[in-house]
Amino acid sequence: MREHLAIVDLGTVEYQRAHTLQQALVAARLHDQIADTLLVLEHPHVYTLGRGADEKFIVARRPQVPVIRVSRGGQVTYHGPGQMVAYPILKLEGPARDVGRYLRQLEQVMIDALAQHGVGAERRDRFTGVWIGARKIASIGVGIRRWVTYHGLALNLSTDLSYFASIVPCGIEGCQMTSLARLGRQDIGMAEFTNSLCENFRRVFDYAGLTHPSDDTIRSWSDLRPTSAEPRANDARG
Numbered sequence: 549m550r551e552h553l554a555i556v557d558l559g560t561v562e563y564q565r566a567h568t569l570q571q572a573l574v575a576a577r578l579h580d581q582i583a584d585t586l587l588v589l590e591h592p593h594v595y596t597l598g599r600g601a602d603e604k605f606i607v608a609r610r611p612q613v614p615v616i617r618v619s620r621g622g623q624v625t626y627h628g629p630g631q632m633v634a635y636p637i638l639k640l641e642g643p644a645r646d647v648g649r650y651l652r653q654l655e656q657v658m659i660d661a662l663a664q665h666g667v668g669a670e671r672r673d674r675f676t677g678v679w680i681g682a683r684k685i686a687s688i689g690v691g692i693r694r695w696v697t698y699h700g701l702a703l704n705l706s707t708d709l710s711y712f713a714s715i716v717p718c719g720i721e722g723c724q725m726t727s728l729a730r731l732g733r734q735d736i737g738m739a740e741f742t743n744s745l746c747e748n749f750r751r752v753f754d755y756a757g758l759t760h761p762s763d764d765t766i767r768s769w770s771d772l773r774p775t776s777a778e779p780r781a782n783d784a785r786g
Contacts, residue, residue: 623719630706683726
C-alpha cells in the first residue's frame, strides 16, 4: 500500500498556468520535495494537441478559443467549463512502471466513480478512455518523465458539447461525445463527483488515505522551478 495521496482542488485555472504548475510539481516529485499529488480543476475553453497530434483533426477553428500543443500523448481534445480535469503527479515505482497498467487504472477510477452514481460506463477495445454506450464521456492523455506522471484525464459533467463539433475528438473518426448532463444527470455536481473520483483514485491506486495540503503549502509551490525542458510524453490515445 502506498502512503497518502495529496488532493488539491484548484478551481478554474487557465491551461498554460496549470501546465507550468504541473512541470514544477514533476520536478519537485522527482526530488521528493512533495508527495504524490492529484490536482483537480476546470479550464476555460481551450483545445489541446498532443505532442505528435495532427492538426487536420481540428476541422473548424473557433477564433476565441486558443489551441495549444503540449507534451502529452494522444490527438486533439477540448477542455472547458463543466468538465472535471484531474492531473496526477505520481512517482511510479516497481511493478507500477507499466504505462498500459497506469492507463487502465485511470479508466477504472472513472468507471468506478460513475458507477457510484448509478451510471454504467465501460472501456472500448483499441481505444483509451471511458464510454457510455456509443458515446465517449471521458478522455485520457498522459505524460511521464523519469516515471513521474503528469497530464491526465477529463470527464464531461455539464460540458457544452458543441465545442467538440469543431474537432475530431482524440482523432477517432465518428467519435461522439456525451456528458452526465446529456444523460439527464444534472443532479451530480462538480464537487460531489470530484469527491467520488478522489476516493476511487485512492482505492484503485492503493493509497492509505487522502490528505489536503494547507493554503500555505500550495502558495509555496510558486517557489518551485519548472523543468527546464519539455519532457517527452509516453503516448496515450484517448
